[in-house]
Amino acid sequence: MAQLQLRSRRPVPSPRGTRGLAPLLLPLLLALRVGAGADCPCQDPALCHPITHRPDFEVFVFDVGHKTWKYYDWSQITTVVLFSNYDSELMCYAHSKGARVVxxxxVSVKAIVNxxxxxxWIARQVELAKKQYMDGINLDIEQAVAHSSPEYYxxxxxxxxxxDSFHREIEGSQVTFDVSWSPKxxxxxxxxxxxxxxxxxxxFVMSYDERGLxxxxxxxGANSAYTQTLTGYDDYIKIGINPKKLVMGIPWYxxxxxxQSLSVDHVCTTAKYPCKGAVHHQVPYQIIMKQINSSTSGRLWDKNQQSPYxxxxxxxxxxxxxxxxxxxxISLKAAYVQNHGLLGIGMWHxxxxxxSGDAIAKQQTAAMWKALKPKLWQR
Structure with missing residues (x-):
């Protein structure tokens, strides 16, 4: 995910064992899972049943807490990834809307060679998912791996x-993997x-953080430039990945x-090459919408990158x-999802x-959700 998101503490590898024990160990650990008989936290116990429906179109949502999920557009959401503490209320509500919570x-790529x-590790994740009545897992590894290295395999x-484990142990469960905007x-x-x-x-293709100074x-320049973003999807498809295995990730920040200098034709130079001392940071859309009204330029549009600034x-x-x-x-990129038959779209975060419920903010927020399915899609 985006660079500001702190990761949880990674597990310490256990002593290296033989590969032959792994297939025998996994079912044993799953059988010993904790909390399998825990009471359902939902008022309706049926809401603790796993979601088994497979939607034709995926809207994949990352949530980082703060209870704002109560105001999301649940008419669209199919999956919520919890990047914060477990929230049983969110799980119950999502299930009531037919949406998965994962x-x-x-985990360290060095550790998983064992x-x-x-x-x-897999057994613990399945155990936790069962205990919390979750519907799968989103693997967000994002670590350097050399081609054909032990970590690669x-x-x-x-x-x-x-x-294999989630699909076997939790009916209808979903296992997904986050990848960079390009396979290169x-x-x-x-x-x-x-x-x-x-x-x-x-x-889930993270089509953001694409700008390297x-x-x-x-x-x-743009966080998710139009041509560069779509070239990444073209490249994934060219190497043989089915478009129905790809969900477009767009930034809501x-x-x-x-x-250091700003030219009359809007070129912002952040530092002298090789960019030592350049200063930049992430800003959520809600802050941007408040700040733009007091900006010196107002909203500008870059035709080459198809992006506002x-x-x-x-x-x-x-x-x-x-x-x-x-x-x-976002609508321009979302149209690619339809035209090229991708499975869906989602956002970080x-x-x-x-x-907040402010009248103007309410319109701006609704427009961002609506952009996930632009008018081009309406039939």
């Missing part, structure tokens, strides 16, 4: 074994993308760049340039919008 899974540890095995070893993540896609239910010569001046007199996505830029 765990976040993160097949016995891998089996133990272990990661593919982890995904397959996780999917972005961030040194040289995964077996086709093998992983075959092993799990689908890939070094290769862009320290110039600010932008980047605020401090400009604006300028403002801080109290110290420094100019900033903020690049973000809004309903227009749903809490970025303003759910």
């Amino acid at each position: 765990l976040k899974g993160d 097949a016995t540890f891998r089996a133990s 272990a990661l593919t095995a982890l995904v397959k074994e996780t999917a 070893c972005m961030g040194r993540r040289c995964y077996n993308y086709t093998g992983i896609a075959d092993a799990c239910d689908f890939l 070094v290769w862009s010569k320290c110039i600010a 932008g980047y605020d760049y401090t400009c 604006y300028h403002y001046q801080d109290q110290a007199g420094h100019f900033h340039q903020v690049w973000y996505d809004d309903p227009e830029s 749903a809490n970025c919008l303003d759910y």
Whole structure:
């Protein structure tokens, strides 16, 4: 996920064992799961049953807490990934709407080379999902892996074994895997993308954090540029991944760049090459919508990157340039999902919008949800 999201503490690998014990160990650990007989926290016990329906179109939502889920557009949502503490109220409500609620899974790629540890880790995730009446797991690994390394093969095995275990133990469960915006070893993540896609239910493609200041010569730019984003999906499809195994991830946040210089034609230079000392940070859409009204430029549009941006001046007199996505830029990318037969769309993350109930904020928030399915889709 986005870089500001802190990860949970990773488990410490157990002593290295033989691979032959793994198939025997996993069923044993699953049989010993804790909390299998725990009382259902929902008023209607039927809501603790797993969701088994497979939607024709997936709207995949990441939630980071703060109870804003009560104001989401549940007419669209099919899956919620809990990136925060477990919320039984959310689980019950999501199930009442026919939506899955899944765990976040993160584990060291160094540790999973040990097949016995891998089996133990998977068993614990299934145990937790059963205890909390969850519907699967979203694997968010995001670690560097060299091609054909032990970790390369272990990661593919982890995904397959996780999917096999969840599908066997929890009816209708879903196992998904987060990948970068391009399959070309972005961030040194040289995964077996086709093998992983075959092993799990689908890939969530993180089409954001695409701007690298070094290769862009320290110039600010779009977080999720149109052509670059869609080229990433073309590349996934070209290597043999079925479009129905791909869910487009779009950002509901932008980047605020401090400009060392800002030209008359809106070029924000953040630092001298190689960009040492460049300053930029993430900004949620709700803050952007409040700030744009007091900006020095108002909303601007870059035709090449098909993305909005604006300028403002801080109290110290420094100019900033903020690049973000809004309903227009999202709708353009969402149309690709329909035209190329992708399984669905989702965002990092749903809490970025303003759910305060303010009249203007309410319209802006509704427009962002609506952009997931632009008018082009209406029949």
